[in-house]
Amino acid sequence: MTDKISRRDFLKMAGVGAATTAVLTGCGPAARYVEREPYTTMPEYTYSGRSTYYATACRECAAGCGLVARTMQGRALKVEGNRNNPVNLGKTCPRGQATLHGLYNPDRVHGPVSQKKRGSRDFKSLEWEAAIDMIVDTLKKTDPGEIAFLMGLAPDHLFDLVSDLAAAIGAPAPLRFGALAMFEARGTLSQAAKNLFGELALPFFDIANTEVTLSFGANFLETWLSPVSYTRGYSKMRKGNTNGGRGYLVQFEARMSQTAAAADEWIPARPGTEGLVAQALGKLVAEQRGDIIPHAFDVDVAKAAETSGVAEETLRNLAGLVAVAGRTVAIPGGAALGQSNGLETAEAILTLNIYLGNTGQPGGVYLSPVAPLSEKDHNPASVFGIAALVERMESGKIKTLFVHGINPVFEFPKSLGFEQALTGVPQVISFATFPDETAVLADYLLPDHHGLESWGYQRVVTGTGNAAISGAQPVVVPYYDTRSTVDILLAAAEKMGGKVASVLSFADEVEFIQSKLADLVEESDGFFSAPEVNTFLASFQQFGGWWKTTDSLGVPENDDALTRTLKIPAAEFEGKGEFHFLPFVSPILGEAGANKPWLQEVPDPTTTVTWNTWVEINPVTARELDIKDDDIVRIVTESGSIEAAVYLYPAIRPDTVAVPFGQGHTAYGRYAQGRGANPADVLGLNFNAAGDLSYAAMKVRVEKTGKKHTLARLESRMGVYGLDEEY
Amino acid sequence: MAVSAKPLSHPQVEMHHDPRQYLMLDPRPRGEMNEMVMDSMLSISWKFWVAAGILGIIVLVCLFGAWGYMIFEGLGVAGTNRPAYWGIFLVNTVFWIGISHAGTFVSALLRVFKAEFRRPFTRAAELMTTFGLVQAGLSIFMHMGRVWLSYWMFPYPNQRGLWPNFHSPLMWDFLAINTYLLASTMYLFLPLIPDVAMARDRSTGWRKNLYRILSLGFRGTEGEWTHLRHAMNIFAFAILPVMFSVHTIVSWDFAVATRPGWSSTIFGPYFVIGALHSGIAAVAMVLIVIRAIMKNMKYFIRPEHFDALGKLMLIVSMAWAYFFFNDYMVQWYGGDKWTDQLLHFHEAGLLGWMWLGMLILNIAIPWLTLWNKKIRSNPWILFIVGLLINVGMWFERYIIIPISLTVNRMPFTWREYVPGIEVLLTIGTFAFFILLYMMATKLIPIVPVWEVQEGQMAHSLRRFGRETVISVSELE
Amino acid sequence: MSKHKIPEYNTSWSEEEQGRWGMVIDQDLCTGCQACVVACAMENNISFVGEEDVVYGRAMHWIRVERFWEGEYPEVKATDFQPVMCQQCGSAPCEPVCPVFASVHSQSEELNLQVYNRCVGTRYCANNCPYQVRVFNWRDWERPEPLNNQLNPTVTVRQRGVMEKCTFCVQRIHEAEDSAQSEGRELVDGEVQPACVQACPADAIVFGRIDDPESEVSKLTKGGRGVQLLEDLGTQPRVTYLKGG
DSSP, X not given: OOSSOOHHHHHHHHHHXXXXXXXXXXXXXXXXXXXXXXXXXXXXXXXXXXXXXXXXXXXXXXXXXXXXXXXXXXXXXXXXXXXXXXXXXXXXXXXXXXXXXXXXXXXXXOSOEEOXXXXXXXXXXXXHHHHHHHHHHHHHHSOGGGXXXXXXXXXXXXXXXXXXXXXXXTOOOOEEXXXXXXXXXXXXXXXXHHHHHSOXXXXXXXXXXXXXXXXXXXXXXXXXXXXXXXXXXXHHHHHTTTTSSOOEEEEEOSBOOHHHHHSSEEEOOOTTOHHHHHHHHHHHHHHHHXXXXXXXXXXXXXXXXXXXXXXXXXXXXXXXXXXXXXXXXXXXXXXXXXXXXXXHHHHHHHHHHHHTTOBTSTTSEEEOOXXXXXXXXXXXXXXXXXXXXXXXXXXXXXXXXXXXXXXXXXXXXXXXXXXXXXXXXXXXXXXXXXXOTTGGGSSEEOOOOOGGGOOEEEEOOSSOSSOEEEEEOOSSOOSSSOOOHHHHHHHHHHHHOHHXXXXXXXXXXXXXXXXXXXXXXXXXXXXXXXXXXXXXXXXXXXXXXXXBSSOOOBOOOOSSTTTSOOOOOOOOOBSSOSEEXXXXXXXXXXXXXXXXXXXXXXXXXXXXXXXXXXXXXXXXXXXXXXXXXXXXXXXXXXTEEEEEEEEEOSSBOTTEEEEEESOXXXXXXXXXXXXXXXXXXXXXXXXXTTSOXXXXXXXXXXXXEEEEOOOXXXXXXXXXXXXXXXX | OOOOOOOSSOHHXXXXXXXXXXXXXXXXXXXXXXXXXXXXXHOOOHHHHHHHHHHHHHIIIIIIIHHHHHHHHOGGGSSOOSSOOOOHHHHHHHHHHHHHHHHXXXXXXXXXXXXXXXXXXXXXXHHHHHHHHHHHHHHHHHHOTTGGGGGGGSOOOOTTOOOOOTTSHHHHHHHHHHHHHHHHHHHHHTTHHHHHHHHHHTXXXXXXXXXXXXXXXXXXXXXXXXXXXXXXXXXXXHXXXXXXXXXXXXXXXXXXXXXXXXOOTTHHHHHHHHHHHHHHHHHHHHHHHHHHHSTTHHHHSOHHHHHHHHHHHHHHHHHHHHHHHHHXXXXXXXXXXXXXXXXXXXXXXXXXXXHXXXXXXXXXXXXXXXXXXXXXXXXXXXXXXXXXXXXXXXXXXXXXXXXXXXXXXOGGGOOOOOOOTHHHHXXXXXXXXXXXHHHHHHHSOSSXXXXXXXXXXXXXXXXXXXXXXXXXXXXX | OOGGGOOOOOTTOOHHXXXXXXXXXXXXXXXXXXXXXXXXXXXXXXXXXXXXXXXXXXXXXXXXXXXXXXXXXXXXXXXXXXXXXXXXXXXXXXXXXXXXXXXEEETTTTEEEEOGGGOOXXXXXXXXXXXXXXXXXXXXXXXXXXXXXXXXXXXXXXXXXXXEOOOSOHXXXXXXHHHHHHTTOOOOTTOOOOHHHHHOTTOOEEEEETTOTTSHHHHHHTSSOEEXXXXXXXXXXXXXXXXXX
């Protein structure tokens, strides 16, 4: 090559060089591992500051799980379970995880408002002082007997305060309620426990240590009582930590719930026959064990099998399993108790436990420990009790209604007539954080903080062996001009003066909570102790509550259950339709999750449907009725009708239709409003012997509407149900 | 190996007819022929402007308007979803690349093999290549989620420290299509030079200036012709592997993926044949339209050409049928669970009619019609057959892309694809193609007039005793 | 980026040896409760898309819980719930196909990461992912004020036109590694918990280093019940599913 490089040569060499570079870069394994950093470093690799963590309590349901909220620069970013809290031991359910979408919900009430015409949503802003004056005025002028407080199951400190307030002014004690309590048939279960064991307490089922779990309608992995705690128990039971073997779960219910889907066996017993099944099982187990057959189980097995629709063979196999199992527990709950014979069913199932000898034994039935600060009755009212309140409202005997923590217009069965009864109440004051159905029908809307902005405590009613109380504290400053209901009431009490002011002479919410917690400072077996209440409160906040280190489960005792006659009346059904109606609480939305966009987006565990309500119908039945997937059907009862799209659900009795509860809001923000249907609208008013609503004792008609709505399911219909299925 | 120029057809049989039915044996004076071409280029009726206006509006609204909206809103306005992440945009890309194939095939391959019937329509075919590739390129950009960052795929040193991934078939694609676009544009341009020079000598005003620039000072000296022939020869040979590789590489986008229905080793030739299938049909369609609409074209484009193209279409259809069958057989015989499901979905799924339609349009219709010389020489029948083949080939790509993507190894995620704004954009690309083509026919001579003249000079009729024989001399 | 942590690439490594972070999902424990799904969304700034787009298959879940059916009523059975997220393949099909290196193998964690701000949205990676765990931002999903207050500042907020997927919560891995380093100690098994693992009430998901034979995740992986999804494809997934009980 000459010294001179011609332009042509230069271009050639440049071209060859560029091509070689390009080829070499692409070749060789190193290409995959070359450190390649983008122009901007991703946030995943940088630190914008340190997070601060606060322990608090979850308010998405009343179970009292402990949360730890991660905050940064005054914003709450994420909640996790509190590892210390004995209820959830660091775990959370989807509703707890989504609580931040409540805190930062775009549809929260921004400040105190009033409206001239109820339901107009033509809200006028109010000064907080004016609002408090209004409350003082109301409390002074209204006959105390004509004041009613309607509260939710959480938070407890507010309930305690209102109880004190009601007592001080001479008003009736506040009523608390929640749709969850209704669908869990919580009242029936505790009544059955009282009838058998003499104590009005929720039984605690130690499924962690059992070999066989027989669950009669109790959907304990979803929403029932304390789902996170029971899921932990389920996990242990599956791992077989204590007794070696893997625990076996059998679920009796008409529709395969998420719990049943996780179970080993799902047995679709006819609704209302669960007690009978338990008796038959008891008899068969006794036969196989060679025991004397207890009087309580004196049923004809063949007939029981026929009535319940469960094959005798299945019962015998199951009895064989139970007979040899070391520990078996039977759990009554949910729809099995929401029947006209629900109380007797619960008793029969608890009696089965007594016969199996597991009461007060590991892997058996206990009585939940009495939560700290439980001097007064803090149990939810039965639907019967609520019906009495509605009656008084209707007849004009209530002049002022305070509503907090519950959305009765949505949650109560429509047939209860709460919405109409509300017109008979001259003054309705709501403390709702969100503009829910009841709030938009109130005269005054004085928004409380969101749970993560609030102080408080929540008694752990069931779910752990340790008596526990979960503590809440604000993790962020209130985002809007909201005010704690406790502070409002304390300010009102102070302005009222007299006896009320002296009883409720607290400077603020924290002082009130402190005074309540003062009783616990003396307790010796708490997991922390403090010399005086200020230090105690500091630890209470730091750890997110207080609990005993010792096991404080009650041992249920009963001598005569096995020997007395247990006659379960046949279930009665209201309505002339051909299908059993099974409303169930949406495992994702719960009673109040519909306004959280991410909860709407999360698929239902069994159907994978998002953002809407569906009607579960067995495909065989649907074929007979010529109903296809996504057809909108009307469910008609004597009390009303709802419309929703059909999901052909292979795991439901052909004589049953099921609808999830949680959607069908007419208010409650943009994500909830105008979406789906509310099965509470079609429920009748039948009560079981415990005064609970027998919500599953309905026979409904299913009518075609000719309309269609494609359900937003995450699953692929083709992929899951086959390419050749009609769709 | 020397390829010798072939006579048009078997002389003994054909000589009963008038030899002047063949363009090569129907010479006209050079000046007259030049004027004919100039005339057809320069006569622009009001109908042309109306059509151009309508197409222009369609292009503005359906292509650029809808695209702008899509860029602003995100690809949610299109129909893609999980798992059909690719949709009509890539169907169109593959389709247009297929269309673009025929141009080079007709022009380069037939030139290399010295098939004389190619002469009058090489340019029309090459124009299709270039404009088809423009649509293919646009469709790729439409498909991208963040098209404003598409320059990140260019391999050039930059301060972002980014370098494209040459492992990615999309990079191969990107390079192959770019190469092909450049090469085919050059290949379009080279034979154009003498014609532009001819036009330069016969025009005034802005056209003269334009042609002066385009003709690069071509005067027609012996040296210039030698250089030109040289360059064209090199390009004709060089572009053929590029052409075959382009569609092979496009097929690798699918063939190297881990998807059932895609990872098929036959995809390379299958795609090339598919491209020719639609492309040759499209060439025939374009010629028929040009012949019907443009002045003096009936002289240049004759039934003999449709006859020849019809034969090609029939042969390619048979080849395509073979590759389709081969691909299907191998996949079916493989017995993979997911592939079985996919094949079942192709045939009996929601769009099973499309699968059946593909077979009818691509195989049954050409086979039933094109065997007959009378049918294939009839321009309008050939036009309809060509149209149906193109629809069928579009179906084929639709089946390969969104329909095959519906079914994968995670049945929980199977979901159908329903086109959204893609429909508008597809209309837009077709309108854009036609518009570009229309404009081009009025800017450059659509017939390579020098090639026709060259051919006519080379052809002559000679008598040997009582036999009249067509003789072709080698000019090159 | 913690450069000191990055080992020199060693060509003699086989793919299996490089695996560092892995996950085990016990399907016998999973109750299908979806807590992991919400936890993941809250941690990773995942957008919600609304009913219409979910119908159309554009839900942004990085983790989904699959269930199928077996048998006919009344013997019908739901198959074990199966949470599926990015399997963090050792030989990931999504990586080589990206033209701009947006889908890369990070050498410091041996994870498959998506560099969001490099993505141009060709969606090839998602097509080539046999597990179908990549999700695409079809729009700039709406997140009305003040919901944006909840956005995690340590996770990128993704624009329309960008592919995204599970990262095994790489931000948490980094934070834990760095705090362990600043305290002058080794990471403890179980110290790093992705959001799904932390939330799971049934303890069905276990996370840890699979190159540490003593870690819980290693023991469970080798416990005999483990299978990997679509093992035959040779993707070397880092997630192991425990079947049976």
